[in-house]
Amino acid sequence: MLKLFTSNRQTNNAIAQAVKSLSQYEIDIRVQEHFITFLQNPDSRSLYHANPRLIAEQLQLSERDTLKLLVVALKEGIVTLNWDIQCPMCQGVDFAATQLGKLKSFHVCPVCRHKHQSDADHQVRVTFSIDERLRSLPQEANDPEFRNQIDAQYGVVSGHRLLTLQMFRELFPRETIPPNESLLIRQVTILFTDLAGSTALYSQRGDSQAYSLVRQHFNLLFQIVDRHNGAVIKTIGDAIMASFTSPDDGLKAAIAMQEAMQYFNQQFESTDPQLILKIGIHAGACISVNLNDRSDYFGTTVNTAARVEGLSQGNDIVFTESLLSYAEAITNPNNYHLYKSSANLKGLSEPLTVFHMNVSSITHPLPSN
Structure with missing residues (x-):
């Protein structure tokens, strides 16, 4: 038990130190504190392929400001970016595309084998996960039912929305x-x-x-x-x-x-x-x-x-x-x-x-x- 407590404390300290690096991007201290609290959330489901709109609510920010925060956090290695693809036939979500460079013109659903055009407005959406170097998430973090409930409540952020974010284009010009x-x-x-x-x-x-x-x-x-x-x-x-x-x-x-x-x-x-x-x-x-x-x-x-x-x-x-x-x-x-x-x-x-x-x-x- 003592070992677990020490590990959690070290993880939380590492998260807090990492988030402090966002000061160079003029991220407000209050926003940093909210972000630290979010990343330290005991409910790991919120940190695995997290919906940016859920994060926006937790941080009390607009969707635009939340995406900006997440992009600079991505630059600093605090989070990872996921290009998730939902099949229009079976509604299953494919997590295979961890980079924009892995997307193709056509996508084949790994579950039902339906082939469809990669639609950046409807099928391709962006989510964010805490970088495993800061916090390793347990298997139960991958909870499809939880994610479906969040997506139904908040809606999703399309891949196209991130492509029209100026800060993303500036910090990741080769993405x-x-x-x-x-x-x-x-x-x-x-x-x-x-x-x-x-x-x-x-x-x-x-x-x-x-x-x-x-x-x-x-x-x-x-x-x-x-x-x-x-x-x-x-x-x-x-x-x-x-x-x-x-x-x-x-x-x-x-x-x-x-x-x-x-x-x-x-x-x-x-x-x-x-x-x-x-x-x-x-x-x-x-x-x-x-x-x-x-x-x-x-x-x-x-x-x-x-x-x-x-x-x-x-x-x-x-x-x-x-x-x-x-x-x-x-x-x-x-x-x-x-x-x-x-x-x-x-x-x-x-x-x-x-x-x-x-x-x-x-x-x-x-x-x-």
Whole structure:
């Protein structure tokens, strides 16, 4: 009995010391204390393939902040990440994919042998376990009935949700599926931006100052995308491509971008060239792929979003009908002027209905980190 007590005490001390390393990521002390309590939970079932939404409740955090905490804890070796796959036929969960790099385009259920496409929105979900180097869990921690009850109560966090977390992409840039494989994304909102008149900006302000302004505008956009539950997939010249699991988050991010850019431009003289932001948004299905050793998106939805951004005149937002049913931001007419048009886009056989949103002049402070 004394040996067991000593072992538990050593384990708890090791957990507490490990969690203290999260201070370098500016994790609040109160959150660290809650996290330590969670990891020391005598009920080991809560620590084996744990649902992030259960963890969020225990830590009194939002889902977004909980995922950020878990990602930095993963970086520090406190937890392990699991890419669990649920079979759509028998509903059994396969724990074999311990890394994103082990997922394939198609998955064969080890129980019923049903073959299905790897669906990052519905079948692939993420869970977290305490690293066995900190705490070795007993066999009874693997309790399928307990996990099913938790999932039914809280819902699950899809693999796609983690792929749209900016911190995950930054801390694990090489965490991708294998080359020549793909994950099905049933619903993604793709946002493209670009700067209008950037050639004139560089000519009139000079390369050094113009580049500095472009970098500042990138920092603003990155902050806004992250704050609205999205991730910047890549930058292309003066442009960015971002993704969101929610159309509403994507449109709210676009509005926040234009408002921030209006305020940003107020620091310049009226005769100075302004940074004019163009934004296009489209939502639909696509696939997640490994491109240049980074997670990327591919398909008609991505191409359409890029074409829609080309319809923007600057200081506006252009989006397609695909957002209308989901984006609550559209219901507030005080923040913009909205009108509809039809456009023929390259690569599409039929004209596409698009909506142009001109954001009202607003002098909000610049967003903080």
